[in-house]
Structure formats: structure tokens, C-alpha cells
Amino acid sequence: MAFTEWTMQGVEFVNCNCAWGCPCQFNSPPTHGDCRALAFVQIEQGRYADVPLDGLRCGILLSWPKAIHLGNGTCQAVVDEQADARQRAALEAILRPIELLLDVEKRTATVRVPGTLEGSGEPIRNPVTGAAHRVRINLPAGFEYSQAEVASGTARATGAIALDLQGTHAHLVRFHWSTHGVIR
Numbered sequence: 148m149a150f151t152e153w154t155m156q157g158v159e160f161v162n163c164n165c166a167w168g169c170p171c172q173f174n175s176p177p178t179h180g181d182c183r184a185l186a187f188v189q190i191e192q193g194r195y196a197d198v199p200l201d202g203l204r205c206g207i208l209l210s211w212p213k214a215i216h217l218g219n220g221t222c223q224a225v226v227d228e229q230a231d232a233r234q235r236a237a238l239e240a241i242l243r244p245i246e247l248l249l250d251v252e253k254r255t256a257t258v259r260v261p262g263t264l265e266g267s268g269e270p271i272r273n274p275v276t277g278a279a280h281r282v283r284i285n286l287p288a289g290f291e292y293s294q295a296e297v298a299s300g301t302a303r304a305t306g307a308i309a310l311d312l313q314g315t316h317a318h319l320v321r322f323h324w325s326t327h328g329v330i331r
Contacts, residue, residue, distance in 0.1 A: 155193030160256035162300030195237035208308040266302030268317040
């Protein structure tokens with residue numbers, strides 16, 4: 148089977164229903180037995196065959212009945228309204244406006260898709276002092292990233308995959324992905 152070659156680089160915000168640290172990243176069962184999440188990216192540079200993806204935003208709402216590695220997950224894809232017909236086809240998604248602000252170093256993010264979802268990320272706070280607590284996950288062979296800044300996330304989504312997350316695992320990453328996985 149021939150694959151269409153693609154690559155993209157940019158920043159990503161993920162918020163799931165797991166406790167901070169997300170055991171799924173370590174091939175362990177999710178905190179509550181199932182996985183429900185949102186993941187949104189700002190593509191700084193990318194291509195799908197000869198279709199440029201630079202500057203686009205896209206995301207997915209995800210749901211797995213058990214651990215991610217056991218499969219049987221479902222997703223709802225979202226692509227912002229800036230994409231032209233070829234770009235939408237390349238990303239195989241529905242047309243939606245996406246508001247997305249990310250700062251990986253500060254561990255802050257906001258995402259909004261009108262009528263569908265709202266989410267945010269902020270630094271985990273020290274329970275005694277209230278100061279921002281910096282946490283990183285380093286996964287040299289991770290399936291999604293090599294290094295992530297961990298945050299506390301909140302999200303509400305309606306539709307086929309509903310989310311109501313409050314103070315759960317979130318992470319922000321600078322990514323570089325391709326047809327062949329994470330580029331290191």
C-alpha cells in the first residue's frame with residue numbers, strides 16, 4: 148500500500164480526562180479506565196503531498212473505551228475556516244472556525260470552536276504557595292512527542308464526543324510529525 152507523504156511542524160495543546168502526567172503516555176491504563184480528550188494544533192509549516200498546510204489550525208475530539216493502545220477509539224475532526232478545498236480534503240475534516248492561542252514555555256493555552264467546544268490550559272499550581280509548578284515529560288521514543296510541558300486543563304465540548312474536564316492532564320508541545328511518525 149502506498150502512503151501519501153506528509154509532514155507538519157508547529158505547536159499542540161492536548162487536554163484529557165486523566166490525572167496530571169497521563170499514564171497513556173507510559174503505555175499504562177488511563178486514570179479512569181477510558182480516555183476522552185481534545186487535541187488542537189497550529190501548523191507553522193507543513194505539506195500533504197503538494198498541498199501546503201502552513202498557518203492552518205486543526206484538532207480532534209477523541210474517545211477510547213479503554214487504553215489507547217487497545218484501539219476501538221472514535222474521533223471528530225475539526226479544521227478551521229482558513230483552509231481551502233484542497234487543504235480541507237488533505238486534512239479530511241469538517242469546516243469550523245478555530246480560535247487557538249498557545250504558549251508552550253508559559254504552559255498556557257485557549258481553544259474555542261464556536262458552538263462545539265471551549266478549553267484552556269494553565270500551569271499546575273503549588274498547593275501551598277500557589278506558584279506555578281513546572282513539570283516536563285521527556286519521552287525519547289514517545290508516540291506523540293519527545294518533550295512536553297505539563298499543564299492543568301479544563302474543557303467542555305458538546306456533540307458526538309462530549310467532554311467536561313476540570314483540572315485534568317494537559318500538555319503543550321512543539322511537534323514535528325510525518326507519515327512515518329515523530330521526527331526527532
